[in-house]
Amino acid sequence: MxxxxxxxxxxxxxxxxxxxxxxxxxxxxxxxxxxxxxxxxxxxxxxxxxxxxxxxxxxxxxxxxxxxxxxxxxxxxxxxxxxxxxxxxxxxxxxxxxxxxxxxxxxxxxxxxxxxxxxxxxxxxxxxxxxxxxxxxxxxxxxxxxxxxxxxxxxxxxxxxxxxxxxxxxxxxxxxxxxxxxxxxxxxxxxxxxxxxxxxxxxxxxxxxxxxxxxxxGSGLQRAASSARAAALIGRHIQVHRALVAEVAATQAGKMDDRDWRRALLSVAAVLGGREHLPARATIERLSAFLKTGEPGRMTAARVVFDRRRSGLYLYREPRDLPVLAIARGGHALWDGRFNVTSEGPALTVTPEMRGALCEQRLIDAGVPKGVAKRASQVAPRVRPAESLGPHSIGPDSIPAKVECRIALYDTFLPGFDRIMADAVAALFGRDRYPAPPVHDVLTEMEG
Ligand SMILES: Nc1ncnc2c1ncn2[C@@H]1O[C@H](COP(=O)(O)OP(=O)(O)OP(=O)(O)O)[C@@H](O)[C@H]1O
Incomplete structure (x- = not known):
């Protein structure tokens, strides 16, 4: 044998x-x-x-x-x-x-x-x-x-x-x-x-x-196929603005009986909420019931506001329990599970934006409704040199720091069969694709 x-x-x-x-x-x-x-x-x-x-x-x-x-x-x-x-x-x-x-x-x-x-x-x-x-x-x-x-x-x-x-x-x-x-x-x-x-x-x-x-x-194969479909749905129906607001077409938002769509939407929500896992079943059921009605209104689940309007569904981090973080000179840290901040010089302080007029305007210019833009801009990170906490801190573009969105769901452990999906999510949030594995896998074929 x-x-x-x-x-x-x-x-x-x-x-x-x-x-x-x-x-x-x-x-x-x-x-x-x-x-x-x-x-x-x-x-x-x-x-x-x-x-x-x-x-x-x-x-x-x-x-x-x-x-x-x-x-x-x-x-x-x-x-x-x-x-x-x-x-x-x-x-x-x-x-x-x-x-x-x-x-x-x-x-x-x-x-x-x-x-x-x-x-x-x-x-x-x-x-x-x-x-x-x-x-x-x-x-x-x-x-x-x-x-x-x-x-x-x-x-x-x-x-x-x-x-x-x-x-x-x-x-x-x-x-x-x-x-x-x-x-x-x-x-x-x-x-x-x-x-x-x-x-x-x-x-x-x-x-x-x-x-x-x-x-x-073959359960891994099935999962890969479902991931590929979820990725396609993301590409077709979800846009993310400045890593802060996800915008979903009104016609698609309520299709929560479609398993792949549900996973696509919840995955994007997990990234906006800085979470490594999708919400628990009971939360998903509550959310699905709300979205399926198609009625305007707001619901918060897993730190994310699902803001349903006639023009579409908008998702953003809920504006509460946002941390203040100190970063040493030349150091780096994760803020709110959502943004990797690296100092390229001085010690830094990262706080929520709270009154982010500039950020709000940029979201409005991208077509986000005013009310959504206002709330979502409050949860953006504000990075300042630690010693200039006063109102006269320098403009955001001149701060020697790198701010990068973290894909909490996949950046630590990405299962191979979710790679197509992870790439689709990464693209929405302005991140690079994930490196391909050193072996041929089922996804290589799916990617064509
Ligand atoms: N102390 C160790 N040093 C090196 N490799 C280890 C060690 N512990 C576990 N591993 C590796 O991980 C494999 C699985 O080990 P084990 O089942 O104990 O880990 P696990 O915690 O169940 O797995 P995972 O870490 O993926 O969740 C082992 O066959 C070995 O290759």
Missing amino acids: PDAVIETAKRFLKFFVKPCRILVAVSGGSDSKGLLLALHSVIESEGQSGFSLAACTVDHALRPDSAKEAEDVAAFCAQLGIAHSIRRWHGDKPLTGIQAAAREKRYELLAEAAAELGADCIATGHTRDDQRETIAMRGTRDTGEGQGAAGMADMVLFERRIWVLRPFLHLSRAEIRSFLQARGVGWLDDPSNANPQFERVRVRARLAVSDQAPVLP
Whole structure:
């Protein structure tokens, strides 16, 4: 019987647009060790010239043994002749949400290691078992229009800079373990995998005795097709002015029974509201009921005002709870989840505009109704040198600062199957397209 693990590794390498250097994220567990070993075997034995491997282990420093475990992975990589880096999570750890914080930190450290080791992408050892758990976990949450049944994408762009690929997403953990056993290679069983405090651990135990949440083949494909359609709807029906107001054609606004349109509209709203997720199901239902009436009026959902007028639907950040932010000299920070502000000289203060006559006029000139322009201009960022808070601060164009809209929904993690949609949203907000992955994917064809 051909070895499914080796076959998967071979197929994975064939998908690349051109050979490159891959950083394998190795925790020391069976899945990632299996991935490293399989890729190494294929590259060595098949003479896959051009491909090379590097590896990285993140030491989260959450357990006393973690440093030693990272050293063990280093020794394993040294045996294989693969460059390996250990990245330690220094500093204070949050008391709640530790798994989510560890995850984001892990990707940040892996991306740093990739840059240092000259890798073009990252590969992780996620398996079909992880996929089932993810789908089961999302199913229990009220995430409205989230990724849901599509589960984890087989690739994700991290912080617009590096693609994380998951070549083993369709393999089972059992297959990987037999592959390692046949080669006499051991692995580490992370003790936190037995800690029932964590939702994933509880879900895993439940799935082991039931057969819930089958992974539907092609769900990623369906999601990509739905994303492409949502992108087309965005292009046709939504305009965004100065990253502050979205304008939707009156005839389209109420079509909330169309799933792709709903996602398109809610995604644009999430960006205007500086949110990384779409609203919960109950909020979406409330909003849909309001928009479907077609009656003029206003409703606020997830920090965004949906302002329905005869001329169209207008969306903008609600003018309340806006922060004041100090930025050090030469530093950068995110304001209100919506704008990345970088000082190109002095220390800065960022406040809401509140009386933004200039901004208001520009919105009116773009065709936005007066009342909408007035409210929306209040939520624009006002950037000033920290020491000139008086009324005579210098004009906005002469401030040595860069202000860029953040696409909160996609700028940290962009699932591969949403890339067309993300590009459409980015275009509305004056941002560049997202970098394409290093492998051929279904979207390459869809984009034509
Ligand atoms: N400490 C680590 N160092 C390096 N890579 C790691 C580490 N932990 C996890 N990984 C990588 O991530 C993959 C999945 O691990 P795990 O299932 O523990 O993470 P997860 O939190 O469920 O996944 P995700 O981070 O995508 O949400 C592993 O196979 C490995 O490639």
